[in-house]
Amino acid sequence: MAMLEVNNLKTHFKTQDGVVKAVDGVSYSLEPGETLGIVGESGSGKSVTALSVMQLNPKPPASYPEGEILFGGQNLLEVPEKRMQQIRGNDIAMIFQDPMTSLNPVFTVGNQIREAIRIHQDLSKTEANEKTVQVLTDVGIANPEQRAKEYPHQFSGGMRQRAMIAMALSCNPKVLIADEPTTALDVTIQAQILELMVDLQEKYGTAIVMITHDLGVVSQLADKVMVMYAGRAVEHATTDDVFYDPLMPYSWSLLRSLPRLDTAGEVRLLPIRGTPPSLIFLPEGCNFNPRCPFVKDECLRIDPALEEKKPGHEAACILSVEEIEQNKSRVDQELGVGT
Amino acid sequence: MSEAAAVDTQRNGYSGENLLETRNLKMHFPIKAGVLQRTVGHVKAVDGVDLQIRKGETLGLVGESGCGKSTLARLILRLLEPTDGEVLFEGEDILRYDRKRMLGVRRNMQIIFQDPYASLNPRMSVGNIVAEPLKTHNVSEGAERKKRVQELLEVVGLSPEHYNRYPHEFSGGQRQRIGVARAIALNPRLIICDEPVSALDVSIQAQVVNLLQDLQKEFDLTYVFIAHDLSVVKHISDRVAVMYLGKIVEVADRKDLYGRPRHPYTASLLSAIPVPDPRKERERQRVVLTGDVPSPANPPSGCPFHTRCPRAQDYCVENVPPLEPQETEDHRAACFFPVKEGQRIEEPATSTPYRVE
Numbered sequence: 024m025a026m027l028e029v030n031n032l033k034t035h036f037k038t039q040d041g042v043v044k045a046v047d048g049v050s051y052s053l054e055p056g057e058t059l060g061i062v063g064e065s066g067s068g069k070s071v072t073a074l075s076v077m078q079l080n081p082k083p084p085a086s087y088p089e090g091e092i093l094f095g096g097q098n099l100l101e102v103p104e105k106r107m108q109q110i111r112g113n114d115i116a117m118i119f120q121d122p123m124t125s126l127n128p129v130f131t132v133g134n135q136i137r138e139a140i141r142i143h144q145d146l147s148k149t150e151a152n153e154k155t156v157q158v159l160t161d162v163g164i165a166n167p168e169q170r171a172k173e174y175p176h177q178f179s180g181g182m183r184q185r186a187m188i189a190m191a192l193s194c195n196p197k198v199l200i201a202d203e204p205t206t207a208l209d210v211t212i213q214a215q216i217l218e219l220m221v222d223l224q225e226k227y228g229t230a231i232v233m234i235t236h237d238l239g240v241v242s243q244l245a246d247k248v249m250v251m252y253a254g255r256a257v258e259h260a261t262t263d264d265v266f267y268d269p270l271m272p273y274s275w276s277l278l279r280s281l282p283r284l285d286t287a288g289e290v291r292l293l294p295i296r297g298t299p300p301s302l303i304f305l306p307e308g309c310n311f312n313p314r315c316p317f318v319k320d321e322c323l324r325i326d327p328a329l330e331e332k333k334p335g336h337e338a339a340c341i342l343s344v345e346e347i348e349q350n351k352s353r354v355d356q357e358l359g360v361g362t
Numbered sequence: 363m364s365e366a367a368a369v370d371t372q373r374n375g376y377s378g379e380n381l382l383e384t385r386n387l388k389m390h391f392p393i394k395a396g397v398l399q400r401t402v403g404h405v406k407a408v409d410g411v412d413l414q415i416r417k418g419e420t421l422g423l424v425g426e427s428g429c430g431k432s433t434l435a436r437l438i439l440r441l442l443e444p445t446d447g448e449v450l451f452e453g454e455d456i457l458r459y460d461r462k463r464m465l466g467v468r469r470n471m472q473i474i475f476q477d478p479y480a481s482l483n484p485r486m487s488v489g490n491i492v493a494e495p496l497k498t499h500n501v502s503e504g505a506e507r508k509k510r511v512q513e514l515l516e517v518v519g520l521s522p523e524h525y526n527r528y529p530h531e532f533s534g535g536q537r538q539r540i541g542v543a544r545a546i547a548l549n550p551r552l553i554i555c556d557e558p559v560s561a562l563d564v565s566i567q568a569q570v571v572n573l574l575q576d577l578q579k580e581f582d583l584t585y586v587f588i589a590h591d592l593s594v595v596k597h598i599s600d601r602v603a604v605m606y607l608g609k610i611v612e613v614a615d616r617k618d619l620y621g622r623p624r625h626p627y628t629a630s631l632l633s634a635i636p637v638p639d640p641r642k643e644r645e646r647q648r649v650v651l652t653g654d655v656p657s658p659a660n661p662p663s664g665c666p667f668h669t670r671c672p673r674a675q676d677y678c679v680e681n682v683p684p685l686e687p688q689e690t691e692d693h694r695a696a697c698f699f700p701v702k703e704g705q706r707i708e709e710p711a712t713s714t715p716y717r718v719e
Binding site: 064065179181182209210211212213214215217218236237238239240241242243262263266267276277278280281282283284285291292293294295296298299314 | 426427533535536563564565566567568569571572590592593594596597598620630631632633634635636637638639640641642643648650651652654655
């Protein structure tokens with residue numbers, strides 16, 4: 024049975040200008056030990072999806088008109104806040120992008136980790152202390168006894184993110200949601216953090232939802248990938264399928280717009296024209312049609328649903344697989360991309 | 363060129379190939395403390411940089427945050443007065459110039475900043491923002507200036523009707539285009555791009571990168587392209603310089619640097635970047651560096667990288683490696699035990715220190 028199942032989740036925000044459909048019908052499921060990568064631009068609804076699972080969107084303005092989030096046989100959208108507090112941080116933990124703003128500057132790092140442990144586990148102060156030092160050791164912080172007594176500003180960026188991971192993992196969560204955990208970090212530190220996450224996942228069998236805009240990070244970690252655009256999942260398949268055989272023009276365009284280390288400098292980049300749409304005034308028909316390189320007349324009228332195009336490979340596009348393949352190879356030839 | 367200037371350039375050993383050159387450039391920021399604000403130490407943001415920028419090329423400058431990339435950019439433009447060293451623009455040391463002559467040089471050197479939200483004045487219309495360099499340098503007036511600005515807006519892919527709008531009406535990518543229009547307004551020779559695409563969404567990055575490449579061809583520009591994203595730098599650069607703790611540790615032709623990195627830092631940086639190719643990712647052997655970048659206020663002795671280097675020996679702790687040519691004159695690295703072809707970075711170096719008896 025899936026560890027976490029999200030079905031047709033909708034998260035809407037009421038604003039003065041209208042209803043923002045930040046998440047508009049997203050579904051996914053996560054098995055133990057599995058990593059799902061959620062990719063998309065800023066404003067595509069990646070983070071709101073994560074915050075919905077954690078029930079951290081302020082209500083109002085947020086509302087969940089439809090959908091369910093099933094975890095351990097309960098729908099998280101319906102459980103009372105008291106129960107949610109037991110789940111949050113204990114069964115489902117989250118790591119945020121910016122470790123500086125997600126740690127409290129006036130408490131020591133050890134104090135903050137101990138707080139998380141003592142809320143969820145029935146441990147004495149000394150036991151919680153020992154556990155704190157142990158999780159700090161787990162995430163590779165040298166001299167953990169001393170470090171636990173220090174404040175966040177005494178930590179470097181990479182160490183703060185390690186401390187955040189230590190806090191998230193202190194209660195051995197079943198699901199870990201990582202929202203751009205390495206975006207604020209340098210590549211050498213990013214490599215350290217990603218390696219740490221993989222090691223800890225192997226050790227504890229945690230299921231990870233990895234939210235990022237970095238396609239490199241996704242290809243390194245994820246088993247499955249969901250590409251989001253304007254609040255919807257537009258492609259959902261195994262990582263290999265999405266990277267080597269994308270069936271939604273948006274995912275394909277994203278891959279072609281990125282300089283790659285192996286071909287950089289030889290192939291011209293294919294930019295995606297225009298900008299992401301406003302979530303209040305979405306275009307008629309397919310959300311991506313104003314920017315799509317393969318757009319047809321029908322795209323301006325028909326709003327495609329996510330459907331299975333190949334076994335286990337879902338994409339939201341009215342073009343047939345053959346049409347997409349033809350378009351892809353035509354543009355690739357123009358760009359001079361070898362396959 | 364006047365006779366005096368010709369003599370001057372000869373004295374500097376100017377070959378005519380380099381548009382800009384820095385020699386032993388240093389920027390040490392004082393750290394002040396106490397009631398009397400006495401100087402208690404220095405942050406060595408840029409610590410002895412020798413760099414040549416050739417006419418018409420794009421020189422990529424990479425390194426982790428805090429390595430001094432942006433400070434170096436500001437020193438080149440003389441937006442900061444360096445502690446020591448020379449900046450030669452077409453062979454002339456611009457650090458000796460007075461205000462008036464400096465203004466003339468600035469016409470030829472422009473900068474595009476990282477944050478398109480902070481680098482445009484929100485109270486000025488787009489037209490005025492782009493016209494400002496023209497105004498400062500007294501180029502064209504009135505209707506003619508307006509026409510020139512509208513031309514510039516078109517060149518960078520905006521519409522001339524955007525003239526009277528304000529920055530907040532534009533998206534990040536469009537704002538960066540405004541910054542580009544401002545930078546090319548005076549037909550400069552050199553543009554320093556300080557992380558121009560880092561703040562942009564992935565789908566927008568390519569638009570700006572392609573624009574910069576097109577403009578380079580059209581106006582014969584020379585770029586210094588600063589970024590921490592090594593894929594973008596590889597895409598746009600002809601040569602690449604890698605910085606670590608205020609020093610250039612390796613500089614080479616793009617292909618050499620990415621294909622045959624000599625400095626262990628470059629090699630480990632390259633291995634740290636995740637590539638959007640899952641199969642390759644699974645096969646990859648990554649060298650994960652331990653620890654953080656040391657503080658530039660208290661840099662390590664000897665080679666600045668020895669604290670994190672998998673190959674470091676005692677020798678590296680005591681001696682500072684010079685930036686020396688490797689196989690070719692153009693490929694320089696500052697390492698006593700450079701990584702050889704086919705060698706793994708972690709393999710301890712057994713040879714004697716490079717070029718040391």
